[in-house]
Amino acid sequence: MARKKLSPLAPLIVASAFALVLSGCSSAGGGDADAGEPQTGGTLKVLSNGDTDRIDPQLIAYVPSNSITRVISRSLLSYEASNDAEKRSALVGDLATEVPKPTDDGLTYTITLRDGATWDAPDGARPIVSEDVERGIKRICNPHIGAALGSYFITLIDGMTQFCDGFADVAPEAGAMKEYIEANDITGIETPDDKTVVFRLTEPASDFTSMLSLSTANPAPVEVLDYLPDSPEYRNNFISSGPYTIDEHKPDVKLTLTRNKSWDAKSDPLRKAYVDSIEMTMGVEVDAAMQQLQAGSADMLFDIQPGPANIQQLTAANDEKFSTLENGGVDQFMWINTKTDNNGGALQKLEVRQALQYAIDKSAVVQVMGGTDIATVTNGIFGPGINGYEEYSPYGDKSGKAAPEKAKELLAKAGVQNLTLKFPYRNLGSQPDIAQTVQASLEKAGITVELFPVPPTDYYANFMTNRENASGGEWDIALVGWSPDWVGGAARSVYQPQFTFDGTPQAYNYVDYNNDEANALADQALAASTPEEAAKLWHQVDQTVMKDSPIVSIAAKKKANYHSARVQNFSIYALAQNGDWANVWLTK
Incomplete structure (x- = not known):
């Protein structure tokens, strides 16, 4: 079968005009500062x-x-x-x-x-x-x-x-x-x-x-x-x-x-x-890794970040080997599987997906991630630093507090009872704690959550990107993160891979989500003559996608780094x- 053609998006204006903000990084052991010979x-x-x-x-x-x-x-x-x-x-x-x-x-x-x-x-x-x-x-x-x-x-x-x-x-x-x-x-x-x-x-x-x-x-x-x-x-x-x-x-x-x-x-x-x-x-687990770095028996981290307790200690000690930066991404998206027939196809109903929006206590997740100094509640597809990001809240208030009674009301309106959701999570760092926090929120809204771990190496490469796992109902909700794929005017690199579908599967659009109205707005944003005009259009893209509730946007987190003294x-x-x-x- 011939590969179906992807619909091309309109051009971006000069990327430097939309430069991604990467900030908050200390000199961290030298860097551009004088680190010696x-x-x-x-x-x-x-x-x-x-x-x-x-x-x-x-x-x-x-x-x-x-x-x-x-x-x-x-x-x-x-x-x-x-x-x-x-x-x-x-x-x-x-x-x-x-x-x-x-x-x-x-x-x-x-x-x-x-x-x-x-x-x-x-x-x-x-x-x-x-x-x-x-x-x-x-x-x-x-x-x-x-x-x-x-x-x-x-x-x-x-x-x-x-x-x-x-x-x-x-x-x-x-x-x-x-x-x-x-x-x-x-x-x-x-x-x-x-x-x-x-x-x-x-x-x-x-x-x-x-x-x-x-x-x-x-x-x-x-x-x-x-x-x-x-x-x-x-x-x-x-x-x-x-x-x-x-x-x-x-x-x-x-x-x-x-x-x-x-x-x-x-x-x-x-x-x-x-x-x-x-x-x-x-x-290596987080605590063991931090101990080795502080003891000098290891030097740097790969897929590990300092945990919330580590961050509090390092910040209090003003440790110059600790640094953070904004990456423009959303650290915690919760995808909703609209491809599955689990629960009688309940997740295909907009009211049920909206119920999940109200059920999750995002502020509690922020605390698990390390508090407001390193994490912030998000409510859309773009994170802080992306041209088009705005603080807004299509569901509930901007604080991210859960509204379980509103969630129950929407479930009742959809005629859904005894909703049970399969929830995989990465057995890495704070991910188990975040998954349990989301589970607790959903259970307060009367939703049963079945948690099961997936090895971090397999989570994206073999589990989430395996389309049969979505269509076969192996998962109902799942937490993922997304960072822009390049540095610069990067709204395209958030929107296109995750939220467009023209018949050719995209690896990270787990449920083949697509919205023609959002696509048209994206075309306009990419052809905009000024960053300000583009930002307004990208925000409209964000709003349009979130009306469909394919995901629950939960929190953005600054990237935390730490290294040994040597x-x-x-x-x-x-x-x-x-x-x-x-x-x-x-x-x-």
Whole structure:
């Protein structure tokens, strides 16, 4: 069956006009401040609760995984690590010599690749060339595992929809996919020589350069075509373009990165690679991780954040190794499964979904997350810092206090009794406590909640994105978080992946939600001539979606980071929302 075409969205105006606010980060052990003379050597010890979602750059979607990708796979464009919000959100060249300017009325972007950038190929260092860039883009819509963030590119690059339609008919086997990729081109990508890549778009899109900072658009060496994307064989034969490469990966146990001897520091303006190796140990709980960092037996955190009690202690002690930043996302969305026939299809009724809006005590969740100093109640699809975010409350008041009697009234109006909801949760950090808080709120409204844990590594990659789990009624409500996919004017990266559907499934639109009125407003917002006009339209998008109640927006949380005393130059890499592994150094 041919792949159905995604409806293209209208262009964004200049991304810098909608710059995402990333704030509140202290100097945190050096950063842009004077951290002393850099030192090389040592092993950076990182603690993690779960594993990375993917190793394959095209498939990365989990924010913490950007820390890994940053050091093993170079992007066309990227960001400088910095503790200055404006500096770290400024797009710069990585493999590209500079950020390209659009030509041809905004339809054409020309990339020039930097000299000296190489693959750590099996036969020795080999230059990264323009064909590698096109190959990476082609892999986005492979029929084995499509890229979660691929929809941004598919209808935007001229000819890519047709390429992906053909790819959809190919057997999801390495040999067949390799043959298709090598035999077919994307007409909107031209490679006139080894150093030049020309992208031709279907419509002007000034956020296209921001998309090129995503690892989804990273170049790919020809050798990867011999393996299924992100398969064990792919991982065991990983070819690096960054300063480090994979030495060992034991899933859910350990990841060790060592120096890539083929990497040329002179070709890389963004990574200093001070440490000799990086060792990530998995399966660590929050309290144990914090104890190790404070004792100096470990250095940084991956998917773990300091817990509420830790935050209170660190704040009271004015510990400079603790820092926070706003990321523009909503930390706690509760998706409502409108695809299931559980409870006689009750969740397909608007009144029942509205009842859930009133039933949840968001203020109680904020307290579990660490209090109002680090978390805030949200009521829409956008978080603080996104152009289009406004404080408003379509259900109840802005405080987020529950109204269980109103919830009961709406359930009665819908003719629903004895509502029982299956509620998965990640067994990670404060997630169990948050799930129990939501459970308690719903039970006060007469709703029975059946909680069950899902391993953090599987939650998104295997459970929530498995569409059969939604249609088969494996879950009724589920908590997820969402951060903008890039830095800059990022409303599209919140709305499009989660709240649009045109027949082609999106990985993170768990119930195929779509609203034509909201889509039309989004088109207008993306074509707006001023940030102020766009903000009003995006807020209308927010209001329109929330009238349907596909989700309950609960709370936004500042990203909290902590590191050991021996970590110096802890500067934020914006896409990872964490200190940059590529630029920290360690005191002896």
